[in-house]
Amino acid sequence: MRHLWKLAALTLLATTLAGCERLQNAYLDAEVQDRTDHSLVEDRSGIRVILCGTGTPQVNAPRGQACTLVAAGGRLFLFDAGENAMRNLENNRVPLPDLTRVFITHWHSDHFNGLGGLINHTWINGRKTPFEVYGPSGVEQVVQGLAQAYDEDVRFRHQHALPPVASELAFATAHEVRTAPGEESVRVYEQDGVTIDAYRVDHQPVDPAYGYVLRYAGKKLFISGDTRVSERYLEALQDADMVVHEAINGGLIHKAADALRRTGQAGRAEQAERVLDYHADTLELARLAQKAGVRHLVLTHLIPSPTNFLSRRLFLSGMADLYSGDLTLGDDAMELRL
Numbered sequence: 001m002r003h004l005w006k007l008a009a010l011t012l013l014a015t016t017l018a019g020c021e022r023l024q025n026a027y028l029d030a031e032v033q034d035r036t037d038h039s040l041v042e043d044r045s046g047i048r049v050i051l052c053g054t055g056t057p058q059v060n061a062p063r064g065q066a067c068t069l070v071a072a073g074g075r076l077f078l079f080d081a082g083e084n085a086m087r088n089l090e091n092n093r094v095p096l097p098d099l100t101r102v103f104i105t106h107w108h109s110d111h112f113n114g115l116g117g118l119i120n121h122t123w124i125n126g127r128k129t130p131f132e133v134y135g136p137s138g139v140e141q142v143v144q145g146l147a148q149a150y151d152e153d154v155r156f157r158h159q160h161a162l163p164p165v166a167s168e169l170a171f172a173t174a175h176e177v178r179t180a181p182g183e184e185s186v187r188v189y190e191q192d193g194v195t196i197d198a199y200r201v202d203h204q205p206v207d208p209a210y211g212y213v214l215r216y217a218g219k220k221l222f223i224s225g226d227t228r229v230s231e232r233y234l235e236a237l238q239d240a241d242m243v244v245h246e247a248i249n250g251g252l253i254h255k256a257a258d259a260l261r262r263t264g265q266a267g268r269a270e271q272a273e274r275v276l277d278y279h280a281d282t283l284e285l286a287r288l289a290q291k292a293g294v295r296h297l298v299l300t301h302l303i304p305s306p307t308n309f310l311s312r313r314l315f316l317s318g319m320a321d322l323y324s325g326d327l328t329l330g331d332d333a334m335e336l337r338l
Helices: 002-018 021-031 085-091 115-124 139-160 231-237 250-262 266-278 282-292 309-316
Strands: 048-053 067-072 075-079 101-103 131-135 172-176 185-191 194-200 210-216 219-223 242-248 296-303 326-329 334-337
Touching: 048 085, 048 242, 048 296, 067 085, 067 210, 067 219, 075 194, 085 115, 115 131, 115 139, 131 139, 139 172, 194 231, 210 231, 231 282, 242 282, 250 266, 282 296, 296 309, 309 326
Parallel strands: 075 101, 101 131, 131 172, 219 242, 242 296, 296 326
Antiparallel strands: 048 067, 048 334, 067 075, 185 194, 194 210, 210 219
16 A cells, blocks of 8 residues: 555656646756765865775675775775775765776775776766776786777767867776885875875785775774785784774674585585685684774675674674774775774
8 A cells, every 4th residue: 555655646746747847947956966075085184984895796795895985185095996886986975086096905806896987987077187096916907908898988988079088088097016025015105195005915815915004194094905814914904093804704604604505505605615715704803903903993895794783793793802992894885084
């Protein structure tokens, strides 16, 4: 019955709007209102973090894939660009023309599936400066491949509406992140009071894989990328004001694998347990964050993806016993401030 009332109400609204130009115009004016959050680049007082993708390639995962936006010093910095990155950034009202650089942690597809659309869409929506992609070895190959894939699209858009511009605006510029022999970190960005350093993390057999430390206005933020828990990157965590870190609940994965085996799905059970080898167990992560003096630990890239109140509680189970700082289970579109 409720859906019939809703249908009737919508029908009445449509009829009313069709007969009243003033109401139609008011409705359309409200729909096209510019809701872009320009304060992301106008406010230079601190660091703002938007989780634009907290999920994984997990089947039927309700979350976007890896994506974290940081606003600092009047600039936007994107870390990873998984599937749905562009849509989630739009939903957070990010000023797309101001998004000109992304830092990729490693070349697993769920961390760059959305990169091509991101480059293309920011250009179409008015980006005036080249788009810069920082990433491990292979970044030039990826950027060149995307340029080839989008070449016809760019040509047709020039012919239809967009004026010819230098090709670097429609496409991207690659910057390989490489540490010197024997070094675990390297500075990759320094401008207007913002510094970004890449740190080696442990995501074997993916090598190199990086996390990134951003510093601004006396605050330190670390974004882990994918990694097993390891003291290899303890320096990156040390005394961080906030850490956005991937997390897997090993206990839940083992229970899920047992259930899969009981129901005759041994292959899926083996696949589920295999990812434990190179992701960050929640309890091990809590111990390391406590040792490093992390003030606020934010969990992302969640495996398995929590979908309700109970699964969220289960995902965090035991962490507060090992870690005394602020603890946040991330969600898509969540914004945090430093």
